[in-house]
Amino acid sequence: MDAPLTRTPLQPPVAGALLLHSCCAPCSGEVMEALLASRIDYTIFFYNPNIHPEKEYLLRKEENIRFAEQHNVPFVDADYDTQNWFARAKGLEHEPERGARCTACFDMRFERTALHAHEHGFPMISSSLGISRWKDMDQINGCGHRAAARYPGVQYWDYNWRKGGGAQRMIEISKREQFYQQEYCGCVYSLRETNRHRVSQGRAPIEIGVKFYGRGEAAES
Numbered sequence: 001m002d003a004p005l006t007r008t009p010l011q012p013p014v015a016g017a018l019l020l021h022s023c024c025a026p027c028s029g030e031v032m033e034a035l036l037a038s039r040i041d042y043t044i045f046f047y048n049p050n051i052h053p054e055k056e057y058l059l060r061k062e063e064n065i066r067f068a069e070q071h072n073v074p075f076v077d078a079d080y081d082t083q084n085w086f087a088r089a090k091g092l093e094h095e096p097e098r099g100a101r102c103t104a105c106f107d108m109r110f111e112r113t114a115l116h117a118h119e120h121g122f123p124m125i126s127s128s129l130g131i132s133r134w135k136d137m138d139q140i141n142g143c144g145h146r147a148a149a150r151y152p153g154v155q156y157w158d159y160n161w162r163k164g165g166g167a168q169r170m171i172e173i174s175k176r177e178q179f180y181q182q183e184y185c186g187c188v189y190s191l192r193e194t195n196r197h198r199v200s201q202g203r204a205p206i207e208i209g210v211k212f213y214g215r216g217e218a219a220e221s
């Protein structure tokens, strides 16, 4: 884990290793480099059973594994328990993004992250989820704090990863690494809504596995 210390050093809320929930390589690239630059010991926890279909899930995960290996960052490949995710989302199929289904989705992912932290001695958790400008940071932080509060020895680090140029670096790193560029949040309902919107604008539906940062048209994510 060695990257040059070229940024303002991060100040985690507690000493010890961080368990970083990652949703995908583009969102976690900047977070990972920021942590490396501050010499913070961390492990990636990839738990995203919301992602549909499996082809998209595997693409996002493999990109994240590739980047973690490049930096010698430990990577925990957690379950793809989609049935549990669909059970949590039941009745919320028509919620808008940033609504109640997303709260349930974040809760589920943070709860598993906090459990793993508790079982494996990580005193803090965080997530790359909040770096995307499409996300509601208060919603994400509420879910993170709620999950960590289940375990006395686990704290949620609610750092705003967009700060200090983080949002811009996220795009730069994605282009540099030519990460796979997802075009919807992740679940089957976000895919449905994004496609509806695209079709209403005269655009073709999403084709999975074809778009990469830095190759072709400008980044959207």
Ligand code: SF4
Residues within 6 Å of the ligand: 050, 051, 097, 098, 101, 102, 103, 105, 106, 185, 186, 187, 188, 189, 190
């Ligand atoms: S839109 Fe995104 S955050 Fe919301 S439920 Fe679907 S995958 Fe989860």
